[in-house]
Amino acid sequence: MKVLEGIRVLDLSVAMSGPFAAMKLADLGADVIKVEPLSGEWQRHAAAGGARGNEVNASFLSLNRNKRSLSVNLKSPEGMATLHELVDTADVFLQNYRPGVARRLGVDYETLRARKPDLVYVSVSGYGETGPYAQRAGQDILLQAMSGALFSAGRPGEAPTPAPFFLVDAFAAYSAFEGALAALFHRQRTGEGQLVEVNMLDAIIAAQAQEISVRTVGGVPQTRTEHIHAHSYIRAPYGIYPTRDGYLALSFAEPATLATLLDEPRLAHLDAERDGFTHREEISSLVEERLREADTAHWLDVLGEAGVWCGPVYDYDDLLQDPQVRHNRSFVTYEHPTEGEVTTPGFPFRLSASPQAVLRPAPRNGEHTREVLHDLGLDEETVRRLEKENVIHSAPASEG
Template structure:
C-alpha cells in the first residue's frame, strides 16, 4: 500500500507549478484525476523547447504521470454539476487559476467547502490572491527578476542572467505539495479541511532564506564582481571557470591550498574568510588565469588530489551518462501509447517501505472520462448523451 493510497486529488491546474505538485501526490499513490477542458490542457499542444510529440508534448508528459484524465466543459451547467459530484468524493482540490477565475467557474473554496466540508483546497497564484499585483501574470522569469536573486551573481554593468530552468515554478510546486500534505495531516488529526494558499512570489522569496537574511539581518549589500563569481554572499573562488578545453566548477577552496595546487604564490598569504570577501576579484582573477592553461581533466585530478572541492560542468547528455546518476536511478522510463518510450526525471526522495513508481503514463485527454463518470454513478446512456451534447470529451473507445 502506498502512502497516499485512498486519497483522491482533483487537479484543475495548468502549466507547471500545479501539475507538478499534483504529480508528486500521484507518485505517492493518490488517485489524481486531472480535470481538463474539452480540447485538453493547453500544455498538451504547446511544445517545450520545440519537442513536439505525436499527440502529447514533452512538457505535458513530464508533469502528468500517474494521473487519470477527465475532460469536461466547466462553463456548461451539467459539466460543473459533474465536477461538483466528483468533489463529493475528493480529499484534495488543486487549481492555479488567476484570482477570481475559480469563483466565476463555480469551483472556488467557499463553493466547494459547502459540498465537501473537510476538503483540502490548494490554490496556487503568481503574486497572491489579493493585493496590487494579484492580476499580474505569474510567469517564471518575471518572478525570478522580481525576487532580487539576479543581482547576487554576474558582473557590474552586465544584464542579470536568470536561471535556465523554471526555478520559481518548481519552488511553488514543492510549496503546494508541502501545503497539501500538511493540511491532510491536520485533517487526519482533526477531521477539518482548510484552504491552502501558495503564491510563486513568496515561494521564491522563502527559497532565498539564507541570502536575504544576510541582507536583512547582517546588513550586507549584494555586490557583483568584476571577475567570475557565482554568489555575492560566498567567499571567492566560487563559480564556473573556463579551462583550455571546457569548464570546471570550483567551491570553497582555501587560498593557501590553491596557491600550492596552482603554483601561485600571490594566493599563499590570503585569509579565506577575510580576503575571500574583501579581495574577491583578485582571487577569482588569479584562479581564472591559471585554470585556462590546463584541460578540465587535468585540473579535476590535480585539485581533487589537493582536497579542493571541484567538479565537471555537464550538459544534459553528459548528465544522463554520469555513473552516479545511473546508480541512483535518477530517471524513470515508461511506455506511452502514442509517444513510445518516455524518459523523464524520477523521484527526488525515496520511501523504503512504500516506494514510488510509475503506474500510469501521462494520460490522453479524456482517457478516463467514462471510467470516472461510471465511478460516480453515471449510466452508459448518461455518458453517451453528455458526450453527444459536448459536455464532456472522452478518448476514442478503443483507447479509453
C-alpha cells in the same frame, strides 16, 4: 500500500507549478484526476524547446504521470454539476487560476467547502490572491527578476542572467505539495479541511532565506564583481571557470591550497575567512588565469586528489551518462501509448516501505472520462448522451 492510497485529488491546474505538485501526490499513490477542457490542457499542445510529440508534447508528459484524465466542459451546467459531484468524493482540490476566476466558475474555496467541509483546497497564484499585483501574470522569469536573486551573481553593468529552468515554478510546486500534505495531516487529526494558499513570489523569497537575511539582518548589500563569482554573499573562489577545453565548477577552495596546486604564489598570503570576501576580485582573477592553462580533466584530478571541492560542468547528455545518476536511477522510463518510450526525471526521495512507481503514463485527454464517471455511478447511456452534447470528451478505445 502507497502512502496516499485512498486519497483523491482533483487537479484543475495548468502549466507547471500546479501539475507538478499534483504529480508528486500521484507518485505517492493518490488518485489524481486531471480535469481538462474538451480540447485538453494547453500544455499538451505547447512544444517546449520544439519537442513535439506524436500527440502529446514533452512538457505535458513530464508533469502528468500517474494521473487519470477527465475531459469535461465546465462552462455547461451539467459539466459543472459533474465536477461538484466529484468534489463530494475528493480529499484535495488543486487549482492555479488567476485570482477571481475560481469564484466566477463556482469552484472557489467557500463554494466547495459548503459542499464538503473537510476538503483540502490548494490554490496556487503568481503574487497572491489579493494585493496590487494579484492580476499580473505569474510567469517564472518575471518572478525570478522580481525576487532580487539575479543581482547576487554576474558582473556590474551586465544584464543579470536568470536560471535556465523554471526555478520559481518548481519552488511553488514543492510548496503546494508540502502544504497539501500538511493540511491532510491536520485533517487526519481534527477532521477539518482548510484552504492552502501558495504564491510563486513568496515561494522564491522563502527559498532565499539565507541570502536575504544577510541583507536584512547583517546589513550587507549585494555586490557583483568584475571577475567570475557566482554568489555575492559567498567568499571566493566560487563559480564556473573556463579551462583550456571547457569549464570547471569550483567552490570554497582555500587560497593557500590553490597557491600550491595552481602554482600561483600570489594566493599564498590570502586567508579564506579573512580575505575570501574582501579580496574576491583578486582571488577570482588569479584563479581564472591559471585554470585556463590546462584541460578540465587535469584540474579535476589535481584538485580532487587534494580534497578541493570541484566538479565538471555538464550538459544534459553528459548528465544522462553520469555513473552516479545511473546508480541513483534518477530517471524513469515507461511506455506511452502514442509517444512510445518516455524517459523523464524520476522521484526526488525514496520510501522503503511504499516505493513510488510509474503505474500510469501521462494520460491522453479524456482517457479516463468514462471510468471516472462510471465511478460516480453514471450509466453508459448517460455518458454517451453527455458526449453527444459536448459536455464531456472521451478518448476512443482505439487510441491505446
